[in-house]
Amino acid sequence: MPSPRTSRTDDGLTVKGQRTRQRIVEHAAQLMFERGVAGTTIEDVRAAAGVSNSQVYHYFADKHALVRAVIEYQTEYVVGPQESLFARLDTMDGLRAWRDFIVEHQRRRQCRGGCPIASLSSELAEGDDDVRRQLSGSFARWEHGIRDGLRAMHEAGRLRSEADPDELALATLASLQGGLLLTQLQRDVRPIATALDASLSLIAAHTTA
C-alpha cells in the first residue's frame, strides 16, 4: 500500500504536492485580493508561500495559470459556503436565511473587501477572453444556485405560473453584486440589505396565496 504522502490524487499530484499547490494558490489569492493582480508578482507569491521558484513553476507554467487557479479558488471560497443554503431557496424562509447569511458575513467583515470575484472581474474582464469567460462561469455557478431554488419553488406551485424563475435569479444576483459594491464603499450593510430585501420582495410578490 503506498504511503498517503506519495499516493497520487485525481489530478496526478501527491497529497504533499497538492498541499504545496494549495498553499501557493491561497497566498496568491490573498495578495491579489489586497494589491490587485497587476500589483502581485510571482516573486511576491513565492516569498509569501515560503516555497522555491522551481516549486511555483512546477505547478504553474506562468502568472496566467496562477490567476486562473486563483479565480477557481475564490469561486469555491465565495460560492461554496452558500451551497447548503441554495438547497433551501425554494421557500421564502430559505431565501430570508440566505439573505441574512450574506448581510451577516458583510457585517463580520466590517463591510470591507467587497466580492473577491467581482474585484478580479473589474481588473481582468477586458484583458483576456478566457479569463473573462471563467469569471462569467463563476457568477453562473452562483446564479444557478439561486435559480435552482426558484425553479423548484415555481414547479411546486409556490410561484405563480407567469413568474420567470430564471429572470428572478439573474436579477437577484445583480442586486447582490451591486449591493456588495455599495456596501464596501459606504462601509455600511444598508445597501446589501436593501438590495436583497428588494429582490426578496419582488419574489414574494410572485408567490401564490
Add this chain to the structure above:
Amino acid sequence: MPSPRTSRTDDGLTVKGQRTRQRIVEHAAQLMFERGVAGTTIEDVRAAAGVSNSQVYHYFADKHALVRAVIEYQTEYVVGPQESLFARLDTMDGLRAWRDFIVEHQRRRQCRGGCPIASLSSELAEGDDDVRRQLSGSFARWEHGIRDGLRAMHEAGRLRSEADPDELALATLASLQGGLLLTQLQRDVRPIATALDASLSLIAAHTTA
C-alpha cells in the same frame, strides 16, 4: 478687457490652462480605464496628453491628486448624461426611458468596459479612505438622481404611501451596478436589462391605480 485665453476662470486657471488640465485628466481617465490605476504612471499620462512633466505637476501635486480628478471626471461623464432623464423619473414612462438609455448605451459599447466608477472603486476602495469616500459620493449623486424622481412620484401620490422611495432608489442603483458587471462579463445586455426590468417591476408594484 483681458483676452479670453488669459482671463481667469472660477478655479483660478486661464482658459488655456483649464484646457491643458482637462486634456491631462481625459488622457489619465482613458489610460486608467484601460490599464487600471496601478498600471498607469504619471509618465504614461504625460506622454499620452503630449505635455511636459512640469505642466503635469503644475496642475497635480502627485498621482493621488490626478486620481481624484479622474474620479470627478468619470462621475461627470457617467452620471452627467443621465441627469436630463433623472428629471423624468417620477413616472413609469420616464423610468422606462432611463432604463432604455442605459441598456442601449451598453449595446452600443458592445457590453465592454462596465461602469468606469465601479472599476475605479474595485481597485481603490481599500487603499485610501478619502478616495473611498469620494467614490461613495459619486454613487450618492447617481442614487440621489433616482431618489428625487421616486420621491416626487411618491409625493404626487403615484406611489403608495407605504412605499419607501429612498430604499427603492438604492435598490435600483444596486441592480444597475450588478447588472453592468454581469453584462460586461457575459458580453450580453440580458443581465442589465433583466436587472433594471426587475427594479422597475418592483416600483410598478408600488404604484397606485
